[in-house]
Amino acid sequence: MLSQNWIDRANRVVMRTYGRQPLALVKGDGCRVWDADGKEYLDFVAGLAVCNLGHAHPEVARAAAEQLAKLVHVSNLYYTAPMTELAEELVRLSFADRVFFANSGAEVNEGAIKLCRRYSRERYGEGRHFIISTYNSFHGRTLGALSATGQEKFHKGFEPLLEGFIFVPFNDLEAAARAADERVCAVLVEPIQGEGGVCLPDADYLAGLRRLCDDQGLLLVFDEVQTGLGRTGEVFAHEHYGVTPDVMTLAKALANGLPMGALLTTEDAARAFVPGTHASTFGGGPVIAAAALTALRLLSQPEFLAQVRVKGQYVKNSLKLLQEQFTVIKEIRGLGLMWGIELDREGGPVVDFCRERGLLLNCTQGNVIRLLPPLTVNLDEINRGLQILTAALVAV
Ligand SMILES: Cc1ncc(COP(=O)(O)O)c(C=O)c1O
Structure with a gap:
């Protein structure tokens, strides 16, 4: 035993x-x-x-092992080839123009929250920092991602949470529209709620959120940490619904088991981050990026x-x-x-x-x-x- x-x-x-x-x-x-x-x-x-x-997976293992014997870590003060190639591949496969790398789903969702707040602050000034999220959602366990998570059972005992989230029922476009007042800068949603019980969006839900965001000048953030990277039969789940976000978070399958997260966004939204505003010591390190690049090429065939x-x-x-x-x-x-x-x-x-x-x-x-x-x-x-x-x- x-x-x-x-x-x-x-x-x-x-x-x-x-x-x-x-x-x-x-x-x-x-x-x-x-x-x-x-x-x-x-x-x-x-x-x-x-x-x-x-x-x-033998090819992912080989890519990681070869890189492990070559260069394991340097600071993000320097450029490395695996991270660059991985970012190029993610950009090629998605709506995004730019990528930030971190180590987990929660961490890239933290990055997304920061990006939305800063984008809004630069564009509209103070006070417009609220993010609409959905009940039953799951975005991670760090304090910001936890605060964005629409399930009270995960909040219990950790209050006060980060302020600035408004929760609406998943699949309720009218509730989202009502919540989108002058304090709001973004809508954050999983295209399919995973931890919440595999809840699918109604046919027009994501498109409706896209229209709402366009009308109100909000960023649409898709958390594809669980749904992304081939899980639903497309590289990204949102492709099934013909809707493109402004920001997307990925993690879980990105390096097929090694810890990696990616925050993807448009050139316009990416401008909100300038040197010194966001960082991660290990984010996009050469070994994990080499593994992820191999995994991504296989998953996206x-x-x-x-x-x-x-x-x-x-x-x-x-x-x-x-x-x-x-x-x-x-x-x-x-x-x-x-x-x-x-x-x-x-x-x-x-x-x-x-x-x-x-x-x-x-x-x-x-x-x-x-x-x-x-x-x-x-x-x-x-x-x-x-x-x-x-x-x-x-x-x-
Ligand atoms: C949709 C979604 N977002 C975020 C997370 C958090 O990811 P991590 O555990 O890597 O922080 C999860 C984890 O289950 C998830 O399913």
Whole structure:
């Protein structure tokens, strides 16, 4: 019972910030991971939408290892090739003209909040620093990103939060329009709410927010930390909706498991940051940038994205059949390979049942089973995962 040994040791010394599964993982390969006792699991969590190319991707590993042996870190006082090439690639693939690199989703959302405030201050003067955000959103755990997060349960005990956020219901354009008064500088939204339970935007919602921002001179910020980088079958989820933001944040899958975040924006908005206004010691470091560049080139191949859409459609059809079979399923929601199965009861027992039979799943909001497999998952693996899930639904 090596796993139990690691679990006991960790529980003595690591802070208790996570509700963890009783599993100590030591190895990964593609869609599979192994625990310290040698048991194999199909991983439909993928580090919560991080390992989009699967575990231990050989090309990403090689890119990181080669760069590790060449140059690991210099200050952002200097230019480096991997960061430059990665920024060029992100600009080529997106609406953006410029990129700022950091180390996590929360950190780039902090950057986005600062950028919106400074842009507004330069353009309109003081007092216009409020950001409209949505209930049920998730933007990270640092104080600014937490304050932007529209879920009280995460705020509890950390007040006073950063002031300057107005919350409106997701998918409610009228509420957003009512909130957009003279104090507001931006609208911040996940194109698909992830942690909030895989909630999709109505067909006209993002376009409506775009119109609102254009009419009122607000910046539209998409948090694509979870939805970005192939997860939905396009490089960025907003491409499905034909809407372009002014600012976008990425993290999670950007370096396929190494920590990296990116803040992307237009030339116009980027002017708000000048030397000295924002920085990160490790942001865009050569090793992670080299890994990310390799990952991004693989993730953005049209054939790769087409495969994600095909597999996503297969998952969707299979889940629809499951829904017809099991009344415990209230709703299925998703796009590409990002799916939520809303149950009429707590999802914990389903997650536990599946783990014991070799399938890792996540549950969010208490009753939404979230499927976020690596985008490299094959049909056999999807079928195997769905079989285990079916057995779990029979059992609960
Ligand atoms: C949409 C979204 N934004 C931000 C974050 C925070 O990212 P990180 O944990 O890298 O700070 C998350 C994490 O789940 C997320 O899903």
